[in-house]
Amino acid sequence: MAERKIGFIGLGIMGQPMVANLQDAGHTLVVHDLDRDRLHHAVLAGAAEATSPREVAESSEVVITMLPDSPDVEAVALGSDGLIEGATRGQLYIDMSTIAPQVAVRVADEMCERGVRCLDAPVSGGDVGAIEGKLSIMVGGDEATFTDALPILRVMGETITLCGPIGSGQIVKACNQIQVALNLVGMAEALTLGAKAGVDPEVVIEVLSGGYARTRVMDVRGPRVIRGDFEPGFKAKLHYKDINIVMQSGRDYGVPLPASAIARELFGAMLAAGRGELDHSAILTVLEDLARVEARTD
């Protein structure tokens, strides 16, 4: 694979290992983060440091962003000293953040006007997936741009799917977060009803996992949840952010999402109770609170 000069913005819990994998694969990195401490490892391993997104764009063939939320991506891409100010024709821009699909479309539209080729490419798989280079990557964009980006994406991910035109990666990520949220809420309501009616939660998990009710969420988290082990995993506060994107997408595309709305409120209650740092499976504790089942953790 050809080595390329890659700019990377956002070296958080996901971005840092993604950068490390790109460096290990022989690429030359230019990195930027508002928190300069986060650049430490990347710079030690040979990355150049840029002082603004504009500078990153000016010195890279490919720019990747991995940022917390939609406004961050808008600011980094389109804001003052943003990517757009340093963009060059034919440059490749891959936003791997999870953001609102319509923001992804708007950012790509503006970048495209400057001749930048864009992909939205949100991931799932968490920090473990990022460290192991085994993320699932959901990509929106045109086929030629996807093909060009694929060798780079393969350094970070295992399952990489072109979902459709720009924004489609974010849409599929939103769909994914709907299904995971409702699988979790279903498990939580089932376990709470079972517990309050006096049924051993292990029996509930055993029976449900043995049949049509089975979910991967239950396979992975069921045994831990009933021990009160809510070590993340995927933090509730991040799923709450993602469900807010889901609800925004519903409004943007005209799709009422009544069950996701309930999931959003339940995750909101979890954050209000100060449990945003727990694994999202701790949504169970919100149902337990509602039903006044004796809490197993707090």
Added chain:
Amino acid sequence: MAERKIGFIGLGIMGQPMVANLQDAGHTLVVHDLDRDRLHHAVLAGAAEATSPREVAESSEVVITMLPDSPDVEAVALGSDGLIEGATRGQLYIDMSTIAPQVAVRVADEMCERGVRCLDAPVSGGDVGAIEGKLSIMVGGDEATFTDALPILRVMGETITLCGPIGSGQIVKACNQIQVALNLVGMAEALTLGAKAGVDPEVVIEVLSGGYARTRVMDVRGPRVIRGDFEPGFKAKLHYKDINIVMQSGRDYGVPLPASAIARELFGAMLAAGRGELDHSAILTVLEDLARVEARTD
């Protein structure tokens, strides 16, 4: 296995094949149904016909009921000319209907006062499971009664779990129907959002099935749902009945179930639209209606 004299009440779409399997296993059957036409096959195969539940109880060692809903079980067990009037000490009574857990407890309490040993034993697996003798059976009751009933249950089911004391089988069945309903609703909201945002539903299914969002519901029904194939399967009207039992259980045991409540309303909308005979996965069509996505079936 010792042949036993088994009374069976309720020869509907589930009961008929269950009776046939019991007859094939060498048991002697006494059967009863309000609709006498349904007794035809069982009688041809050697079953005696009883004119009332009382008569069934008077002439059987073991009585099994497989009825539509809680009031039917209450009437057959405790009503005039009911099982309780013909009950004998030490008799075994297995209710395999899906009913409200607290009704199961009340019926068992009254039967128990006459010396009848009771189990609640609702099933999942549908008519195909009933025909093949491969139902999942969730049993509530004491261990000795369960052990006594096990050879009979094994004729009808494959996975048979003692879930706890009387009522526990119904509780676990309710938990199962919560999880399945929310897995279905999650799939429906995800596919509707994806479709209206222009993403190929096959891509949504492919990506979600490949990761943490995976459910057995999606494995089994996803490919059919996106073709608009809603052939049951498990009819929506039956899941609606079951979710009403879920909500009743939530009230009885003091467990608020906000997401299940939404699922109940969505299934209610499906029945109101005249789609109660479709597979429950057709809950997708309700979301499509809400979002005014072009319907693929009606």
